[in-house]
Amino acid sequence: xxxxxxxxxxxxxxxxxxxxxxxxxxxxxxxxxxxxxxxxxxxxxxxxxxxxxxxxxxxxxxxxxxxxxxxxxxxxxxxxxxxxxxxxxxxxxxxxxxxxxxxxxxxxxxxxxxxxxxxxxxxxxxxxxxxxxxxxxxxxxxxxxxxxxxxxxxxxxxxxxxxxxxxxxxxxxxxxxxxxxxxxxxxxxxxxxxxxxxxxxxxxxxxxxxxxxxxxxxxxxxxxxxxxxxxxxxxxxxxxxxxxxxxxxxxxxxxxxxxxxxxxxxxxxxxxxxxxxxxxxxxxxxxxxxxxxxxxxxxxxxxxxxxxxxxxxxxxxxxxxxxxxxxxxxxxxxxxxxxxxxxxxxxxxxxx
Numbered sequence: 001x002x003x004x005x006x007x008x009x010x011x012x013x014x015x016x017x018x019x020x021x022x023x024x025x026x027x028x029x030x031x032x033x034x035x036x037x038x039x040x041x042x043x044x045x046x047x048x049x050x051x052x053x054x055x056x057x058x059x060x061x062x063x064x065x066x067x068x069x070x071x072x073x074x075x076x077x078x079x080x081x082x083x084x085x086x087x088x089x090x091x092x093x094x095x096x097x098x099x100x101x102x103x104x105x106x107x108x109x110x111x112x113x114x115x116x117x118x119x120x121x122x123x124x125x126x127x128x129x130x131x132x133x134x135x136x137x138x139x140x141x142x143x144x145x146x147x148x149x150x151x152x153x154x155x156x157x158x159x160x161x162x163x164x165x166x167x168x169x170x171x172x173x174x175x176x177x178x179x180x181x182x183x184x185x186x187x188x189x190x191x192x193x194x195x196x197x198x199x200x201x202x203x204x205x206x207x208x209x210x211x212x213x214x215x216x217x218x219x220x221x222x223x224x225x226x227x228x229x230x231x232x233x234x235x236x237x238x239x240x241x242x243x244x245x246x247x248x249x250x251x252x253x254x255x256x257x258x259x260x261x262x263x264x265x266x267x268x269x270x271x272x273x274x275x276x277x278x279x280x281x282x283x284x285x286x287x288x289x290x291x292x293x294x295x296x297x298x299x300x301x302x303x304x305x306x307x308x309x310x311x312x313x314x315x316x317x318x319x320x321x322x323x324x325x326x327x328x329x330x331x332x333x334x335x336x337x338x339x340x341x342x343x344x345x346x347x348x349x350x351x352x
Contacts, residue, residue, distance in 0.1 A: 103182040192318040237274035301336035
């Protein structure tokens with residue numbers, strides 16, 4: 001066998017080996033793709049959380065499996081967050097529906113009572129007018145004892161009607177005040193609900209340097225009247241310096257307003273405020289004492305419609321929930337605790 005034949009034979013053998021290797025590799029890739037497809041189908045159609053497994057250990061298959069696992073985990077996280085968000089919205093919608101229906105039912109009942117009182121007042125007024133006319137006519141007819149007694153009786157009746165009319169007026173004023181309070185509550189609730197839905201709809205906040213010390217000073221000035229009216233002791237421990245945080249100004253103001261509003265509803269004798277600049281973070285702490293009968297579960301402080309141990313407390317029950325949502329939205333940290341009948345909120349904000 002000459003040299004050329006040997007070369008050709010060797011080349012043929014090498015080609016056959018390469019072909020076999022290529023076919024084997026192709027078979028492995030097809031098997032790997034089929035395995036990926038089956039595993040992805042199980043992940044999509046079941047609750048399987050096991051990551052994608054590879055049958056071979058080629059670098060390309062391993063890298064592909066890693067990327068698919070990362071994508072799957074991100075999608076699972078997004079789905080979980082969407083489910084939790086939907087649950088929160090449903091809870092809020094149910095709470096808002098309940099809290100709207102209850103005062104509306106009261107308003108309807110009180111308006112019917114007001115309508116009845118107005119009818120009674122109109123009847124009393126007509127009777128009083130009628131007695132006044134009869135009294136005037138009797139004076140022109142005769143001066144006998146019979147007419148004098150009639151006049152006295154009419155005067156007594158008119159006086160009684162006036163007193164009854166005054167009582168009805170006072171009762172009417174009380175009912176109108178109750179209706180006004182219910183309407184004001186519904187307005188506050190609708191404002192809070194609008195804020196919640198707006199937070200959920202907006203994509204990202206408009207972050208910029210905001211003077212936190214100015215916002216806090218403005219809120220303290222606004223709170224002066226109710227603090228003085230409630231005879232509350234204010235314990236300030238605030239740095240006298242410019243404090244700039246990265247935030248959306250409107251949302252930061254809303255957080256502080258809600259925290260002061262919460263203190264206004266529940267503080268018994270004092271409100272304590274402290275501000276510290278620590279490690280490029282502004283730490284704002286607000287404390288107030290609460291009624292000893294209040295039973296607050298610290299695990300649920302920031303949940304919607306949580307007021308105390310039930311939903312009968314003042315306010316809409318959305319204030320602290322909105323604080324938590326806005327804090328998360330702005331990248332802040334917020335914590336709540338209760339110790340020895342002292343309620344504390346801690347807000348940590350990054351400096352500019």
